[in-house]
Amino acid sequence: MKKRWISYPYLLWMIIFIIVPLILVLCFSIFISTDNGLQFSLNNYKRFMEPLYLKVLWRSVVLAGISTIICLILGYPVAMILASKQMSKKSFLLFLCILPMWMNFLLRTYAWMTLLEKNGFINKILSFFGIGPFQLLYNNAAVILGMVYNFIPFMILPIYSVMKKIDPSVIEAAEDLGANQITVFKKIIFPLSLPGVFSGISMVFMPAVTTFVIPRLLGGGQFMLIGNLIERQFLLSGDWNFGSAVSIVMMIIILISMAIISKYDKEHEGGQLW
Amino acid sequence: MKKFKISAFLLIVMLSISILSGCSQNNEKVLNVYNWGDYIDESVLKGFEDEYGIKVNYDTYATNEDMYIKIKSGGSSYDVIFPSDYMIERMIKENLLQKIDLNNIPNYELIDEQFKNLDYDPNNEYSVPYMWGTVGILYNKTMVDEPVDSWDILWDEKYSGQILMLDSQRDSIGVALKKLGFSLNTRDVNELEQAKQALIEQKPLVLAYVGDEVKDKMIGEEAALAVVWSGDAVACKRENPNLEYVIPKEGSNLWFDAMAIPASAQNKEAAEMFINYLCDTGIAYKNTDYIGYSTPHTKAKEMLDEELLNDIAAYPQPEDISNCEIFYDLGEFITEYDRVWTEIMAQ
Structure with a gap:
């Protein structure tokens, strides 16, 4: 503990840029300015409980949930292939998974816009085969596609890092005892990879449920998600109080889901976030 | 002692940075x-x-x-x-x-x-x-056969999924208010609610609520009809001669x-x-x-x-804009517009 002072700058950083803003957001959400100065009020939270806004919340959770499930279904086999010991050129594949993340997130999303357009690349190819054109852009599917595409590396990497650490002798032992491939997967690999799955789920779900750029660009602003609602309060309406209240509700939901996940993930193996 | 050296070093670095940045501010x-x-x-x-x-x-x-x-x-x-x-x-x-x-x-x-x-x-x-201009409808002549002269066409189910609206609250609410025959600067909550209902009704027909992308979308023939600012219409017409701009007869916004x-x-x-x-x-x-x-x-x-x-989009004649209104600041009442627009978008 001699080197403790090394952590002080980091602590200071956290206080200035994380703790203080969080307290400010909380204050904005529970105080409203009236003629008699600041007054405590839960009106902003009450307003969020209107069916209209709950619908926005529900829509965000559903879309983010679907995206997370798709990421898991697509990402798990990829992580398994990457971690399997027979795999040569493993680092190259891993590199391919991470490569898109080197490019700016906005640019990649804009690129999808031009691909999905009515006169875009995909419809051009389809029309070559005499099908279409389809309206691929500006619907729920486009938003989900954008989320899956942008966040899938966050699913693959934690699962991969957990699987890589599974001791091969455990699998060999199971095989020696007569388990076939399916049983090995069911009884050994999958349970041991669960910590990675849980942190993958939370690392995909959290950014997906709060994103506002993807629904704006690929959803055409029609599918207002919770992130858009918050953005709108801060940037357009200037209603910081309501925006803060929505942010706090969102944070509470994320904290609860994190708590549930960490309850299942007792070993803390999957590249922990907390 | 070592700790002291490190802090001294950091102090020097910070001082020199602040001095240098001070310089650049003075010179430029x-x-x-x-x-x-x-x-x-x-x-x-x-x-x-x-x-x-x-x-x-x-x-x-x-x-x-x-x-x-x-x-x-x-x-x-x-x-x-x-x-x-x-x-x-x-x-x-x-x-x-x-x-x-x-x-x-x-x-x-x-x-x-x-x-x-x-x-x-x-x-x-x-x-x-x-600069100045109007708000109107930019449409693609190859995709819209009938004459366009009214905001009503933006509510026509024939053009479902081919309509682009502006992601700008006063402009889009203004379109609905004008369609219903109200003033763009209404302070009547009842009229505003009617405009809101109209825009909610229209929402399934709308392809997207856009900002500056509207130009690329219309030039690329991604949509048939769009609410645009007049200058964007001029710029689009230059790129795609199939496009035409009209100021609807109910009147519009002059800005x-x-x-x-x-x-x-x-x-x-x-x-x-x-x-x-x-x-x-x-x-x-x-x-x-x-x-x-x-x-x-x-x-x-x-x-x-x-x-x-001679282009009506760029330099409309007085009779083209006789029904047009200029936006006024609505003071505190603008929070009603904020609320209505948020409710439309959250639907």
């Missing part, structure tokens, strides 16, 4: 310009830098409300902004703008008299007109964008130089030619093509 004048996206020929900025030796930091915004919030919340220091009529009125009321010394802007006399002393700035103390200096500006002198520079005939022509909006500049207008001068 900087002008912070905050403009609408795609609303200037950017080579003009370079021209200003070269001529006056002042570095221009150029940022853009998508709606008046974006800009207002950023100025209002402080923390940013812009020297020149380009608000629209109702926003100028609101910002004057809230002391967010400072007076412009017109003596420093000799080119001001080149601005057409009819654009001076308008209601939003009665004595023309705070703003210098930059003016002007240059203004926020009260928080750090460099008023350079701001006035910049405003004067943009009012220079050659520069005003260059900007008008590039962005396609209608110029209030008398000499720049004379330099334009005959064809453009």
Whole structure:
């Protein structure tokens, strides 16, 4: 503990840029300015409980949930292939998974816009085969596609890092005892990879449920998600109080889901976030 | 001892950085310009830098409300902004703008008299007109057979999934208000609710609520009909001759964008130089030619093509805009518009 002072700058950083803003957001959400100065009020939270806004919340959770499930279904086999010991050129594949993340997130999303357009690349190819054109852009599917595409590396990497650490002798032992491939997967690999799955789920779900750029660009602003609602309060309406209240509700939901996940993930193996 | 050395080293680094950055601030004048996206020929900025030796930091915004919030919340220091009529009125009321010394802007006399002393700035103390125009429907003649002359076509189910609306609350609510025969500046909650219902009804037909992308979408024939600002219509028609612009018969919005200096500006002198520079005939022509909006500049207008001068999108005749209204600042009532727009978008 001699080197403790090394952590002080980091602590200071956290206080200035994380703790203080969080307290400010909380204050904005529970105080409203009236003629008699600041007054405590839960009106902003009450307003969020209107069916209209709950619908926005529900829509965000559903879309983010679907995206997370798709990421898991697509990402798990990829992580398994990457971690399997027979795999040569493993680092190259891993590199391919991470490569898109080197490019700016906005640019990649804009690129999808031009691909999905009515006169875009995909419809051009389809029309070559005499099908279409389809309206691929500006619907729920486009938003989900954008989320899956942008966040899938966050699913693959934690699962991969957990699987890589599974001791091969455990699998060999199971095989020696007569388990076939399916049983090995069911009884050994999958349970041991669960910590990675849980942190993958939370690392995909959290950014997906709060994103506002993807629904704006690929959803055409029609599918207002919770992130858009918050953005709108801060940037357009200037209603910081309501925006803060929505942010706090969102944070509470994320904290609860994190708590549930960490309850299942007792070993803390999957590249922990907390 | 080691700890002391490290802190001393850090201190020296920090001091030298602060001294160096102090230097650069003294030697180089900087002008912070905050403009609408795609609303200037950017080579003009370079021209200003070269001529006056002042570095221009150029940022853009998508709606008046974006800009207002950023100025209002402080923390940013812009020297020149380009608000629209109702926003100028609101910002004057809230002391967010400072007076412009017109003596420093000799080119001001080149601005057409009819654009001076308008209601939003009665004595023309705070703003210098930059561009003006209307809001209307841009449509693709190959995709729409019937004549377009009314906002009602944006509610026609035949064009489901082919309509683009503006992601800008006063403009889009304004479209619905005009369609229903109300004023764009209504303060009647009942009328506003009817407009809201109309826009909610329309929502399934709308392909997307867009900002500046509307130009790319219409040029690329992604949609048949779009609500656009007139200058964007001119720019689109230039790229795609199938497009046509119309000001609906129910009337629409007539707007003016002007240059203004926020009260928080750090460099008023350079701001006035910049405003004067943009009012220079050659520069005003260059900007008008590039962005396609209608110029209030008398000499720049004379330099334009005959064809453009006869284009209703660029220079509408008085009878085309007889039903048009200018936006007024609605004061506190604007929160009702905020609420209605949020409710429409959250549906």
